[in-house]
Amino acid sequence: MNLFRTVVGIDPSGKRLALSAVRYGVGRPSVAVPPVAVELRGDREQIRMAEAESVLADFVARNGLAGCEARLAIPAEKVFLARIPFPPLKSKDLRPALSLELDRIFPVPASRLKFNWRRLDGAAGRKDVRLVLVAASSEYIERWEELVSRAGLSLGAAVPSGWAMSETCRWAGEQAVSDGKLCAVLREMDGGVECTAIAGGEPFFSAVRACPPEGSPVEALNLLSESLIDAPDSVTEAEASVYAPSWWIREGRFPQAGTERANPVEGFENRMSAAMALPGEDAADPARFWRVLGALGAALCEKGPDLLSPDKEGERLRTTARTATIALAAAALLLALSWPASVAVRTKQAVDRLDAEIASLRPEVARVEETLAILGDLEGRIAYLKEARAGREEQILVLRQLTERLPQGTWLTGLRMEDLKVELDGLSPSANEIFPALARDGQFRKVEFASPITRQADNLERFQIRAEFSPVPPETPAEARKKP
Known part of the structure; x- marks a missing residue:
């Protein structure tokens, strides 16, 4: 994976296509080009897919993004999500075991799904582990892979919309998400509302519900209440930090009843708009920001559950572990090889220091040797005189x-x-x-x-x-x- 690269995020949630490009390099990823959100006018999905291909190709050509990697945010209405207890198994055994349970958990045959999972924080002493199991239609993902390829990009990952939302909040520096507290992202969709509940930094609930625009806040809170019925043990009694459109509260549309565990977060839109603004541009319009939230999160999401090639994710983890092991072994070998060299260097430094001290003492030694020679001569003369005197x-x-x-x-x-x-x-x-x-x-x-x-x-x-x-x-x- 290249350090300096640009990744395009794609979010086809609702009846719109949101696109964002993120530039990776040294430090924090940054927005490369202004994000766009285009309403898709087709009544059927096939027509909307054709419109989306045209919009994506134009976005790629206009911004010179051909050949870049793309990541798809799978809409919440296209994702099957379940929280299940499961016996603790090794990673290599967990996928085959879960594949046998898909037909029982989801209403779609397992052969037509691509799935992945994430582990939730469980209570101490519990024998089973808590998993968030996510799946999506393999046909839907393959259609998008072909569409992205025709537009001049290569699809590198397909992550559920909930993980894209979580990654966007983390990128913006929202402390509640980074600290693993209970959070919820609520946003309006075309003819509905979406709720993503997050705990421990990982989404555990993501759903969409159809409703008229004026009923969006109420339905969003209803979805949040439903998500907390079977929340992870670590946040069972916690208060949720809610990221929602500011106009819900400003226009009095955010109901007070039933919000005892929902605490709206202030300033979220301003922070996100400032983070998304390009150099020399003003902060993005909050309404526009909410429309491209999923696309931005998809481009930023590198650790979410990939449904494009779920089998390769474990292989990537094993490869990463293998690479880390090899790197550590190489470092240990280099240390072992460098130790004698360091000893030799220290010894040479000590010898050089002693040579310098000896050189500084040479004049004094010469004076001492001269004095000793004089003393030796005097001792010889004294001995001669004693010998001359003795017995004579x-x-x-x-x-x-x-x-x-x-x-x-x-x-x-x-x-x-x-x-x-x-x-x-x-x-x-x-x-x-x-x-x-x-x-x-x-x-x-x-x-x-x-x-x-x-x-x-x-x-x-x-x-x-x-x-x-x-x-x-x-x-x-x-x-x-x-x-x-």
Whole structure:
């Protein structure tokens, strides 16, 4: 079904033909062209059908509607309607079961009828379900299907007039109908009056009664009273909101007696006329509005009981359910497939965020690494100094003692120390003076020449001396005070 399309509504109720075209698209459907209502002058139905074909073809050609879908509002006098209790069955079993009951319910053979039904709200605890069973002559519907086809349209549905009335009120935003309250639409027909009673958003009564024009309000209320005798349980004691021509009340033709449960709704005609007006046009005349009410409702009615192809309605519902199931399954599959991708995207976003944080910390890290390198270098130097100091105090003392004791002009060419043993190699102007200088105070013991003294060409003596260093403990302050 196309989203953007135009649907033509056809209402042949009474001895007139009402036509309306509704444009569908985004948002609320709107009236596409001005509706028309033409009086059919023929005395016989066959002549009126020929007149209707001519009027319909002219309407289609004048407004460029060829090829559009059409919907027929079956007049209330052509519809058989019954409210029946029925055992609760599955939808696929309900149609065969109801077809067996048609001969008993309606005065026309079932083979000559097309039927459909709607479920009414029932009382809690009731075993049976309440159904509104509607039927119409298959021959009548087929004649209209052929007529519509010759006029350049294709008949897409045929709905009872009552459902067309209900849909028009819902489209106009009438709260009582939308809320499922008890409502009634009363309108004058050619030589009669029509009453449609609605509850729970669905018509449960639709009938026409012949009467003179001056008796229309009284007969309409009589029909309403008859409809309430076997009303749905949810509205048994409810007050009916009545949508009726304003001139009935204005001219005093709406009787007060017997209207305890009928409450006329004010402003309905003004709201409907404004809704039907095209851009730049004034609101429609109320009398004209009542004549095209059924045609407008037929064009708007998409969920009413279709009598053109009732068998296909269940199939459409099953197809819709099947399509919805497939769509839900596809959505679930897409969600299942997109979940890993969403996890990967979130993970990548987290990684990118961490990379950005790391990049912002790199200068600080470089400074810390530089500081750690400096600390490492200092620690190495400190360790070297500690190592140089550890166990080498004696060597420093030896060097100090030798510096103080060796004669002037003496040069050391070698100094070896193993534990406390010291071996000296050097040159001196007088090597014999070194021996007593080392052994004078006991700091060096076992002093001896390791080799003979030899004189060099420069008149210096080469010597080699061995000794054992014996450091004297440092003097305490008390010992220093005892010295004279």
